[in-house]
Amino acid sequence: MSSQQALFSLHxxxxxxxxASRGLGRALAIGLAQAGxxxxxxxxxxxxxxxxxxxxTAMGGKAYGLAADLSDPDQVASLAAQAYxxxxxxxxxxxxxxxxxRFPAAEYPLAEWQKVVDVNLNAAFQLSQLIGQKMLAAGQGKIINIASMLxxxxxxxxxxxxxxxxxIVGLTKALANEWAAINVQVNAIAPGYFRTDNTQALQDNPERNRDIEKxxxxxxxxxxxxxxxxxxFLATAASDYVNGHVLAVDGGWLAR
Incomplete structure (x- = not known):
């Protein structure tokens, strides 16, 4: 393996x-496995x-499966423990x-608000904290948060x-500020509009689909x-000096 190849290797x-069951998470899991x-x-x-x-497994990689309701802090803690x-x-x-x-803001149920924040933000912080502690002790690690156009x-x-x-963007920067000097890189990816089952309704709406593509x-x-x-890139040595960055992968959406 050349030095350049090693930069992007996860062997x-x-x-x-x-x-990781579907959509972007499935693609990311398979992609990391392809990198070793x-x-x-x-x-x-x-x-x-x-x-x-x-x-x-079919492509010769090694995979494990775990389950956790990310809205439940106890299950999140158990997920980290089981992973180790x-x-x-x-x-x-x-x-x-x-x-x-999805609800109009004036009618948004508090329980729905709490669930979304628990899953999208609180679980990300809790996992980053629990796993980050061990990364800090080891003096190396990569944390990638999935942000959004929103x-x-x-x-x-x-x-x-x-x-x-x-x-999530603020959390990414805050953790990077504290952990970059200890060789733990924390960054984020902000996906644009991707073809997944989560966006199927938009894809199936001719008017919305046309507006998005335009x-x-x-x-x-x-x-x-x-x-x-x-x-x-963000998971390998290629990004060892990248800290607190939000990388938009959006086909240029934010530039329009």
Missing amino acids: GKVALVTG AEVICSSSRPGGSADTEAAI QLTGRIDVLINNGGTIS SFQGGITVPAYTASKHA RIPAGQWGEPEQLVGAAV
Whole structure:
């Protein structure tokens, strides 16, 4: 392996990816495995990431499956503990698991607000803290938070999601400020409009689909696999001097 190849290699590393059962999380888990990592795939229900694990195993990689309701702090703590029991180490954490709930702000149920914030923000902090402690002790680690275009914009009828994704950017910078000097890099990826089941309703709406594609300079939706390069970069030695950065992978959406 050349020195340049080694920069982007995850051989000998272990990654934990939340929300790995489908969509972007599935693509990220498989992409890290292709770069050489052993991958712990976490989903919200037992067996939920079985297809992702099977895909990794089929290409000669090593995968494990765990389940946790990210809205429950006890289950989040148990997820971190079980991950270390499986592999003894975690070199890369991708906080991808998330949820969204749509209501007009004036009518937004408090219980829905709390659930979205618990899953999208509180679980990301809790996992970063629990796993970050061990990364700090080891003197190395990579944490990648999944932000959103709504980390920069307001959206409509999604105030809890928007607030949580704005906060993810702030959390990314705050952790980077404290941990960068100890060789733990904390960064974020902000995906644009990607073809997943979460966005299927938008894709199926001819008017909304046309408006979205018109707004994207690249002229088309992203495919989940197109997020992998950014994740591998931020998970490997190639990004050792990148701290507190939010990398938009959006086809140019924010530039329009």
